[in-house]
Amino acid sequence: xxxxxxxxxxxxxxxxxxxxxxxxxxxxxxxxxxxxxxxxxxxxxxxxxxxxxxxxxxxxxxxxxxxxxxxxxxxxxxxxxxxxxxxxxxxxxxxxxxxxxxxxxxxxxxxxxxxxxxxxx
Amino acid sequence: xxxxxxxxxxxxxxxxxxxxxxxxxxxxxxxxxxxxxxxxxxxxxxxxxxxxxxxxxxxxxxxxxxxxxxxxxxxxxxxxxxxxxxxxxxxxxxxxxxxxxxxxxxxxxxxxxxxxxxxxxxxxxxxxxxxxxxxxxxxxxxxxxxxxxxxxxxxxxxxxxxxxxxxxxxxxxxxxxxxxxxxxxxxxxxxxxxxxxxxxxxxxxxxxxxxxxxxxxxxxxxxxxxxxxxxxxxxxxxxxxxxxxxxxxxxxxxxxxxxxxxxxxxxxxxxxxxxxxxxxxxxxxxxxxxxxxxxxxxxxxxxxxxxxxxxxxxxxxxxxxxxxxxxxxxxxxxxxxxxxxxxxxxxxxxxxxxxxxxxxxxxxxxxxxxxxxxxxxxxxxxxxxxxxxxxxxxxxxxxxxxxxxxxxxxxxxxxxxxxxxxxxxxxxxxxxxxxxxxxxxxxxxxxxxxxxxxxxxxxxxxxx
Numbered sequence: 001x002x003x004x005x006x007x008x009x010x011x012x013x014x015x016x017x018x019x020x021x022x023x024x025x026x027x028x029x030x031x032x033x034x035x036x037x038x039x040x041x042x043x044x045x046x047x048x049x050x051x052x053x054x055x056x057x058x059x060x061x062x063x064x065x066x067x068x069x070x071x072x073x074x075x076x077x078x079x080x081x082x083x084x085x086x087x088x089x090x091x092x093x094x095x096x097x098x099x100x101x102x103x104x105x106x107x108x109x110x111x112x113x114x115x116x117x118x119x120x121x
Numbered sequence: 122x123x124x125x126x127x128x129x130x131x132x133x134x135x136x137x138x139x140x141x142x143x144x145x146x147x148x149x150x151x152x153x154x155x156x157x158x159x160x161x162x163x164x165x166x167x168x169x170x171x172x173x174x175x176x177x178x179x180x181x182x183x184x185x186x187x188x189x190x191x192x193x194x195x196x197x198x199x200x201x202x203x204x205x206x207x208x209x210x211x212x213x214x215x216x217x218x219x220x221x222x223x224x225x226x227x228x229x230x231x232x233x234x235x236x237x238x239x240x241x242x243x244x245x246x247x248x249x250x251x252x253x254x255x256x257x258x259x260x261x262x263x264x265x266x267x268x269x270x271x272x273x274x275x276x277x278x279x280x281x282x283x284x285x286x287x288x289x290x291x292x293x294x295x296x297x298x299x300x301x302x303x304x305x306x307x308x309x310x311x312x313x314x315x316x317x318x319x320x321x322x323x324x325x326x327x328x329x330x331x332x333x334x335x336x337x338x339x340x341x342x343x344x345x346x347x348x349x350x351x352x353x354x355x356x357x358x359x360x361x362x363x364x365x366x367x368x369x370x371x372x373x374x375x376x377x378x379x380x381x382x383x384x385x386x387x388x389x390x391x392x393x394x395x396x397x398x399x400x401x402x403x404x405x406x407x408x409x410x411x412x413x414x415x416x417x418x419x420x421x422x423x424x425x426x427x428x429x430x431x432x433x434x435x436x437x438x439x440x441x442x443x444x445x446x447x448x449x450x451x452x453x454x455x456x457x458x459x460x461x462x463x464x465x466x467x468x469x470x471x472x473x474x475x476x477x478x479x480x481x482x483x484x485x486x487x488x489x490x491x492x493x494x495x496x497x498x499x500x501x502x503x504x505x506x507x508x509x510x511x512x513x514x515x516x517x518x519x520x521x522x523x524x525x526x527x528x529x530x531x532x533x534x535x536x537x538x539x540x541x542x543x544x545x546x547x548x549x550x551x552x553x554x555x556x557x558x559x560x561x562x563x564x565x566x567x568x569x570x571x572x573x574x575x576x577x578x579x580x581x582x583x584x585x
Binding site: 030031077 | 337349
């Protein structure tokens with residue numbers, strides 16, 4: 001740590017002249033004290049909960065179970081929201097993929113599937 | 122969306138239950154299920170031939186139809202469908218141009234119900250015409266919403282990036298406040314082309330600076346609105362939020378005396394005093410002194426002692442930002458200041474500044490607020506308490522430290538006891554196991570003996 005007595009004086013002299021405080025002659029910078037940025041480690045539990053993904057999964061399941069296409073479409077929309085809000089790809093991809101699979105399955109069975117073979121409910 | 126979604130979900134559940142009920146009802150009556158399937162599936166089979174008989178039977182449960190009886194379920198059915206639909210449209214398809222057919226068409230359930238309820242009156246004319254355009258409304262609506270979502274994603278993303286970049290250009294570029302105060306800017310290790318901002322998600326941007334006297338580093342976090350997310354955008358129309366920026370300055374351990382201080386708008390200050398731990402423990406909300414110039418009326422000061430507050434709110438600060446006149450003009454963006462040497466977390470001595478970000482064009486509006494950051498670093502860095510105040514704060518900190526130690530000791534003891542109990546349990550279990558094993562061994566031995574007894578005979582038998 002290097003210490004500048006001049007710098008201290010500079011600080012004292014700027015009392016009352018705030019507008020100049022960032023441009024006074026004595027440099028407050030200390031390159032020797034610079035530390036590179038260290039990203040804080042965040043455990044996966046502390047991440048915000050992905051509500052959109054959760055809702056998407058629910059809608060997807062409902063869409064598949066009841067053959068209800070609006071639900072599948074809504075699941076797709078919430079999937080899009082979940083993807084848009086994704087922070088780190090590895091953690092969230094699982095849930096999104098699951099929701100996406102469900103919604104796609106619902107849509108495919110709805111539009112291309114056999115016309116209702118039996119009663120599920 | 123959190124407000125609407127439960128609503129939507131419950132509607133959906135009710136609808137699906139209703140759907141199931143209708144299905145099971147038709148099943149129960151013993152009619153062919155294919156007939157009412159046609160109402161749901163978009164098959165090209167002409168529904169006129171199949172539909173009328175089962176649908177009639179659906180609404181008239183008794184064998185001989187009675188006009189008032191059939192009228193009753195009809196009205197009930199129609200009302201439910203209309204209410205459910207109202208919810209549907211309001212929640213999900215806000216802001217979509219009115220290109221869809223009249224309301225009753227959007228719900229895939231309604232054709233079924235309406236045809237059911239209508240058929241008893243005129244069973245000969247089951248109009249198939251509204252069915253073909255009706256069946257695609259869900260797809261059109263959802264598809265267009267998805268497209269709008271995608272477009273909004275890219276435009277909103279760019280909007281957010283513009284705001285962050287204009288902030289960086291204003292305050293972290295060459296010859297700007299941070300460039301003059303910190304020797305290291307950005308996340309890299311000091312090269313010229315290192316990026317200034319770190320992007321986390323679509324709404325969070327971080328700016329790091331280091332290499333200044335009195336402090337180890339500064340981390341500015343820009344929390345922007347989720348403009349990239351159409352659903353969140355619609356939600357924010359109901360519950361507005363603001364773009365915020367918070368500066369965390371990590372002070373050197375030897376550069377900060379005992380200071381617990383916060384400044385915020387009155388309501389927020391009360392909330393802070395309740396919620397933030399170190400404020401709650403060490404500080405009080407101060408009433409404004411009568412003799413001295415003080416901050417604007419909207420603001421409240423929370424501090425450990427009057428001395429600290431008076432020393433930290435200098436005349437310069439009052440003149441420039443927090444005084445009555447200046448606050449109107451320059452201080453509007455203030456959310457809170459919070460300086461503390463007892464911060465919880467990795468760094469103990471932290472200065473926290475929270476401001477509202479202005480729009481990308483008016484970034485210069487917050488210049489004076491940002492200028493507070495280096496000003497307070499210097500002010501607090503060289504600030505020394507008087508000996509009187511110091512002894513007071515020292516005792517307060519010792520007290521808290523003792524409490525903390527006590528808590529720690531208690532926790533340790535609890536943990537010890539728990540561990541002891543666990544060990545005991547383990548021992549008991551092991552003993553039980555052992556005894557069980559001993560019994561088993563005994564049994565095995567016994568069996569072996571008996572076997573031995575039996576063996577010779579076997580051998581003899583075999584030999585013979």
